[in-house]
Amino acid sequence: MRRSVFVVVAGAFLAIGFVASVEGRRGFAFSAQDKTSTTEVKIDNFSFGPAALTVTVGSTLTWINRDDIPHTVVSTDDPKTFKSKVLDTDEKFSFTFTKAGTFPYFCSIHPKMTGKVIVQ
Amino acid sequence: MSGKKKDEIIYDHNNDGIDRRGFLKCMAWAGTGAFCVIQGGVLKSYALSRMPEMNPTDTMGELSFVQISDSHMGFNKPANPDVAATLKVAVDKINALPTAPEFMLHTGDISHLSKPEEFDTVDQILKGAKPRDVFYVPGEHDVLNDDGKQFLDRYGKASKGGGWYSFDKKGVHFIGLVNVMNLKAGGLGTLGHEQLEWMEDDVKHLKSSTPIVVFAHIPLWSVYPEWGWGTEDSAQALAYLKKFGSVTVLNGHIHQTLQKVEGNVTFHTAASTAFPQPQPGKADSPGPMKVAAEQLRSVLGITDVNYVQGQHALAVVDSTLA
Numbered sequence: 520m521r522r523s524v525f526v527v528v529a530g531a532f533l534a535i536g537f538v539a540s541v542e543g544r545r546g547f548a549f550s551a552q553d554k555t556s557t558t559e560v561k562i563d564n565f566s567f568g569p570a571a572l573t574v575t576v577g578s579t580l581t582w583i584n585r586d587d588i589p590h591t592v593v594s595t596d597d598p599k600t601f602k603s604k605v606l607d608t609d610e611k612f613s614f615t616f617t618k619a620g621t622f623p624y625f626c627s628i629h630p631k632m633t634g635k636v637i638v639q
Numbered sequence: 640m641s642g643k644k645k646d647e648i649i650y651d652h653n654n655d656g657i658d659r660r661g662f663l664k665c666m667a668w669a670g671t672g673a674f675c676v677i678q679g680g681v682l683k684s685y686a687l688s689r690m691p692e693m694n695p696t697d698t699m700g701e702l703s704f705v706q707i708s709d710s711h712m713g714f715n716k717p718a719n720p721d722v723a724a725t726l727k728v729a730v731d732k733i734n735a736l737p738t739a740p741e742f743m744l745h746t747g748d749i750s751h752l753s754k755p756e757e758f759d760t761v762d763q764i765l766k767g768a769k770p771r772d773v774f775y776v777p778g779e780h781d782v783l784n785d786d787g788k789q790f791l792d793r794y795g796k797a798s799k800g801g802g803w804y805s806f807d808k809k810g811v812h813f814i815g816l817v818n819v820m821n822l823k824a825g826g827l828g829t830l831g832h833e834q835l836e837w838m839e840d841d842v843k844h845l846k847s848s849t850p851i852v853v854f855a856h857i858p859l860w861s862v863y864p865e866w867g868w869g870t871e872d873s874a875q876a877l878a879y880l881k882k883f884g885s886v887t888v889l890n891g892h893i894h895q896t897l898q899k900v901e902g903n904v905t906f907h908t909a910a911s912t913a914f915p916q917p918q919p920g921k922a923d924s925p926g927p928m929k930v931a932a933e934q935l936r937s938v939l940g941i942t943d944v945n946y947v948q949g950q951h952a953l954a955v956v957d958s959t960l961a
Contacts, residue, residue, distance in 0.1 A: 565866075565924035587716045587927050589783070593825045605752060605783040608716070625696060625824035628779045631867040633824050 559583060560634065562590050562606070562626075567634035574638055579615040584608055590626045702809045702946040705733050705740040705770065706854070708891030709911035711780065712761045713751035718929045719939075722751075722913040723760055728960045729912040729941050730768045736943055737903065742770045746777025746891035746909060747819065747856030758793055777802060778856040778892065779819040787820055803834050805841050811846055811946050811953075814838065816855035818870045824901070828857030828870035835872065841880045847882045850946060850953065854889040860899060860906045863919035868893050877904060887953050889942070893925075896940065896957045907955050910940035937961040 558578060561568045563585040576581065582592045584606040592603040592612050601623055605613035616622070616638040626632035700781070710726045719725060733740065758781075765773055775794040782790055791802055798804040802817040816838070818828035830838075842851070853859065853892035859876065862868035870876075880886045888902040894916035901905045915928045915938035922928070930938055936959060943956040 565926060586924075590782070591783075607752060623824065627822055627869055628783070630822040630824055630826045631865070 523537055548557075560592075561585055562592075562632075565590075565625075565629055566595060567624075567632060570634045572636050574636060576616060576619055576638055578638070579613055580604070580636060581611050581613040583611045589628065590629055590632065592624055593624045593627045595625060655705065663923045664880055698760070701859050702811055703736075703740045704744060704808075706737070706744045706746060706889050706909050706942040707733075707776065707912055707915055708746040708797070708856075708899050708909040708942075709748040709894055710745070710761055711748050711751040711911065711913035712757040713754060714913055714927075715926065718724075718927065718935055723764060723849060725936065725960055726761065726764050727767070728936065729939070730764060730960060732941055732958060732960060734767075734769050736944065738943075739782050740770045740943065741904055742772035743768060744813075744815075744854050744889065745773055745775045746889060747776050748780045748891065748911075749778070750774065750781055751913075753781055753783040753789060755789070756819070758789070774806070774813070776815045776855055777819055779822070782819055785890075787817075789918045793880045799837055800833055801831070803837060809946070811850045811852060812842070814851065814853045816853060816857070816859075816876070818855050818857045818873075826871055827864060827867055828855075828859075830870060830872050830876055835875050835879075840878055842879055842883075845883075850887070851880055851883050852886040852887045852889065852944075853880070853952070856890065857892045858890040858897075858908055859888050860901075862893060862897060862908070866919065866925045868919065868925070871899055880904065887944070887951065887955070889944075893919075895938075896926075898955070905953075905955070907942065908941040910938070910957065910959070912939055912941070912960070915939065942946065 521562040523565050550566070554594050554635070558574060559570065560572065560580060560582045564583055565588075565606070567582070567588065572580070582603070584590050587608060589605045589607045591605055592601065592614075594600040594602065606612055606626070616636065621635060621637050623633065623635045664666050707729055711722055712726070714722050733743070738897050749761050777787055777790045777794075781787070787802060791798070794803075795802045801820055803815060805812060805814045807813070816828050816830060816834065821829055821831065823829065843849075845911070853876070855870070857870050858868055859870050859873040877886075881903075884903055887906060888906045890906070890908045891911070893908050894911035894914065895908065895918065896910050897906075897908045915930060928938075939960040940957055941960070943958065945954040945956070
């Protein structure tokens with residue numbers, strides 16, 4: 520399983536490399552955007568990792584709960600920009616940031632757990 | 640835990656038996672459990688292993704009730720894949736107590752994910768307990784997704800606003816508080832202005848000799864704020880109770896027994912019936928502590944509380960499910 524994923528990823532890099540060599544800077548731009556659009560925040564040991572993250576407008580972030588305990592992902596603003604349902608172990612929540620700004624968030628069950636997303 | 644002063648049972652051997660400027664604290668830990676008797680503000684604590692030496696009449700009184708907590712129905716991971724089974728063991732323990740308790744307090748986290756079937760299972764199991772009445776306060780796991788609506792529909796019919804209420808039993812005044820709603824980023828448990836106002840009014844006309852029992856899910860004292868184990872505005876609530884000679888505060892949330900006496904107030908947290916959590920700061924996070932299957936029941940438990948009229952205090956007894 521892991522090997523086949525590696526092959527696909529390696530293939531993707533080859534493809535990007537090919538585009539880059541043909542179209543120069545646009546290829547790198549695509550590669551950078553690809554990186555942010557797959558960004559994942561891991562919830563583990565009662566913390567968000569990474570706790571602070573900078574992404575570009577249009578990026579989709581996915582939080583995945585790797586703890587034995589349920590958590591939530593809720594922005595601190597009012598009205599809430601984003602608010603997940605409760606995430607049990609291995610459950611995910613995704614949100615696409617369409618506006619620039621700083622978005623602090625927390626786990627509404629364990630409010631000591633905080634993080635922030637900076638959208639540029 | 641040896642060598643760390645804060646984890647030891649600290650006695651004050653001065654003439655009044657208690658240091659009113661500071662506090663007296665005892666901690667019962669995995670597999671031990673504590674037997675505590677509070678008389679006239681003096682707390683006596685014994686390891687459960689010393690129970691056979693105790694005079695059984697010390698735990699007799701006019702009023703006896705049991706606190707259970709953190710049943711987390713729906714949790715199914717290590718170290719406890721069967722939290723229904725351990726809740727049933729807790730019920731068996733309650734039914735086997737020498738003094739039949741008159742009622743039970745459940746200090747929250749009844750369910751793990753606020754699912755109707757989780758509440759249903761707990762209700763069904765608790766029907767097997769001799770005490771008919773159960774008084775609940777919500778834990779944060781009971782108010783997920785719906786701001787506590789389901790909890791209030793099920794358990795909060797007689798309660799005020801957000802689920803708080805009080806009642807009297809044999810001269811003891813019980814106050815159930817809610818500190819798991821509207822939690823703020825970076826903060827601790829919260830009671831809120833409306834509830835505090837209600838509480839001030841609730842106790843205003845009581846005689847100062849009335850024994851008070853306050854119960855709420857998150858500890859009403861600063862156990863370990865770094866892990867959120869405390870309540871932002873609990874000091875205000877406790878200020879309303881200053882005039883009373885005997886105040887007992889019963890909490891859950893931290894899945895271990897912990898006690899502290901400060902002035903006229905005895906704080907006590909109950910064990911979970913589902914899974915243990917680490918001692919404050921003794922792990923990277925407060926996540927479930929994994930223990931060997933054969934040890935599990937020794938780190939879960941129930942709390943039995945006795946009130947002896949005229950003795951001015953309540954006796955709090957923890958027992959494990961082992």
